[in-house]
Amino acid sequence: PTIFVITPTYARLVQKAELTRLSQTFLHVPQLHWIVVEDSPHKTPLVTDLLVKSGLTYTHLHMPTAKDRKLQEGDPSWLKPRGVEQRNEGLRWLREDRRAQPGGDNQQGVVYFADDDNTYSLQIFEEMRSTQRVSVWPVGLVGGMKYERPVVEGGKVVRFHTGWRPSRPFPMDMAGFAVSLKLVLANPEACFDGEAPMGFLESSFLQGLVTMDELEPKADNSSKVLVWHTRTEKPKMKREEALQAQGLGSDPAVEV
Numbered sequence: 001p002t003i004f005v006i007t008p009t010y011a012r013l014v015q016k017a018e019l020t021r022l023s024q025t026f027l028h029v030p031q032l033h034w035i036v037v038e039d040s041p042h043k044t045p046l047v048t049d050l051l052v053k054s055g056l057t058y059t060h061l062h063m064p065t066a067k068d069r070k071l072q073e074g075d076p077s078w079l080k081p082r083g084v085e086q087r088n089e090g091l092r093w094l095r096e097d098r099r100a101q102p103g104g105d106n107q108q109g110v111v112y113f114a115d116d117d118n119t120y121s122l123q124i125f126e127e128m129r130s131t132q133r134v135s136v137w138p139v140g141l142v143g144g145m146k147y148e149r150p151v152v153e154g155g156k157v158v159r160f161h162t163g164w165r166p167s168r169p170f171p172m173d174m175a176g177f178a179v180s181l182k183l184v185l186a187n188p189e190a191c192f193d194g195e196a197p198m199g200f201l202e203s204s205f206l207q208g209l210v211t212m213d214e215l216e217p218k219a220d221n222s223s224k225v226l227v228w229h230t231r232t233e234k235p236k237m238k239r240e241e242a243l244q245a246q247g248l249g250s251d252p253a254v255e256v
């Protein structure tokens with residue numbers, strides 16, 4: 001089955017670096033369709049060009065985050081959920097596009113939400129490819145812990161190893177689960193709730209789709225970390241700004 005990877009992305013200094021790393025990981029994954037959704041009122045030339053040259057099968061979409069939902073400069077990053085409208089736009093496209101294909105709602109496929117800054121082992125894609133409904137696995141370096149993971153007993157997920165509000169319906173990071181395309185198509189209303197309280201974004205999507213008992217643990221009964229919630233440091237531009245003030249800034253025609 002094809003893996004449909006939905007990636008929200010937004011313009012910032014490290015965007016091209018993030019998307020370059022991600023696209024070159026995906027090049028090693030067979031049968032992957034990348035759905036890139038820019039948080040922008042239009043498709044940008046940087047992302048357009050990167051996708052054209054990527055060698056990947058992709059769909060390029062855009063959906064700006066509503067102004068009152070968008071993080072402002074200086075806001076702590078946890079204040080508002082990120083990537084919500086973009087993931088929902090990716091789901092909207094996927095449902096519409098797949099319906100139009102032969103087979104309609106009854107199609108093999110797996111849907112995964114891959115943020116542009118995480119680190120993905122190739123192995124995680126082979127693990128998720130056999131997803132029947134919703135598969136789950138550990139995520140490294142997340143939630144202020146070495147890893148969070150579903151705890152598996154007798155082949156079933158019985159609880160979650162997490163340091164924060166374990167009572168959440170699905171206390172997992174976005175990178176820790178994949179959903180079958182059939183389930184996504186069979187539940188056309190399932191989407192991410194931008195109004196969900198902090199930490200409940202993943203639950204807002206999964207709640208209507210699956211129960212804990214039905215989760216399919218991957219990565220050796222959720223004992224292996226195959227994806228990491230890495231975050232990229234914001235580059236300092238002190239020297240750049242100083243040089244710019246003297247008219248000696250870097251050439252704006254050079255894309256970074």
Ligand code: UGA
Nearest residue numbers: 007008009010039080081082083086115116117173174231
């Ligand atoms: C954590 C989770 O790993 C995310 O999946 C979740 O969306 C987020 O928290 C949340 O609570 O909303 P974190 O590393 O803090 O992630 O978030 P980012 O990586 O900064 O953003 C998640 C995705 O949204 C990225 O792909 C990013 O490019 C995109 N994004 C971020 C936008 O599209 N617009 C923005 O303004 C910010």
Ligand code: MN
Nearest residue numbers: 115117230231
């Ligand atoms: Mn991130």
